[in-house]
Amino acid sequence: MDKNQYLEEFRKKVKESGLKQSLQRELVVEFFFESKGHVDAETLYMEIKKINPTIGNTTIYRTLRLLCDFNMALSHTFNTITTYFEPIRAEEHHDHLICIKCGIIEEFRDSEIERLQKDVAKKYDFELTHHILQMYGICKKCRKS
Amino acid sequence: MDKNQYLEEFRKKVKESGLKQSLQRELVVEFFFESKGHVDAETLYMEIKKINPTIGNTTIYRTLRLLCDFNMALSHTFNTITTYFEPIRAEEHHDHLICIKCGIIEEFRDSEIERLQKDVAKKYDFELTHHILQMYGICKKCRKS
């Protein structure tokens, strides 16, 4: 449903940038905005390959980069080798709690923290584009076992 | 001066873990805690090589990992390929402002943000070990040019 909104946006930015649209890119953007939470290129590749077996992983990487350039995606590296990508959806920004035992990632929002970040940025005269807040610890479940 | 405090701590943890101490490890720990801000393994390697030309980069990587295991270092990947390590020094925690144009990294502290993070952790029943807050944007200088 609202994945189409992002597809539209993407198409528009592609055109604006004098680039060309392609079936492959459409697929990547579609699958990317359908995904919940965070995806890495390889997972996305495997997923899309089921629909379009001839697609190359290179295309996934390239399109994800494009999405980042377009400010439609954010990349994270949660202290692992793999890069994870997260769609930037209109308003719903969140941060992450990451368990160092089981690796589970919990999302949270805190508008107060966000506000204070803006204050800091202002103080240092930074024009903020985005931020990453990762809190590492041991989750409830892991503390019990 | 206080780098020795960390060297002591390291030696103690090595012994506690039933591991062995070595000249190379001493060097890595020394140089690491002397370094300001963030270092990557390669830089540290080059630096230490000047003193001990026979040291291998493998040792640097292994010792840095050990330091992380000991909770004496933190690793970051500021959206680049290279991993940067940062010594964990007793009290002086800080976060990062990163300019997406010139890559400059500015450090800041905000105790209010820290406090709110603890609140969030409590709410989600996470036992916090550490966190990473990176704010990306365009610095003053880059906005002008």
Next chain:
DNA sequence: ATGAATGCAAACTGTTTGCACCATG
């Protein structure tokens, strides 16, 4: 003397690039 640490080189992994071919505007 046991077992851990070292340093080298080779392996590995995620990602990027060069290139010939294909497709879009």
Next chain:
DNA sequence: CATGGTGCAAACAGTTTGCATTCAT
């Protein structure tokens, strides 16, 4: 029909691993 996109394979960079040797305990 010009230019950008694709997919393959090879290149790449940072990091890890296997192994024979050296060293700390």
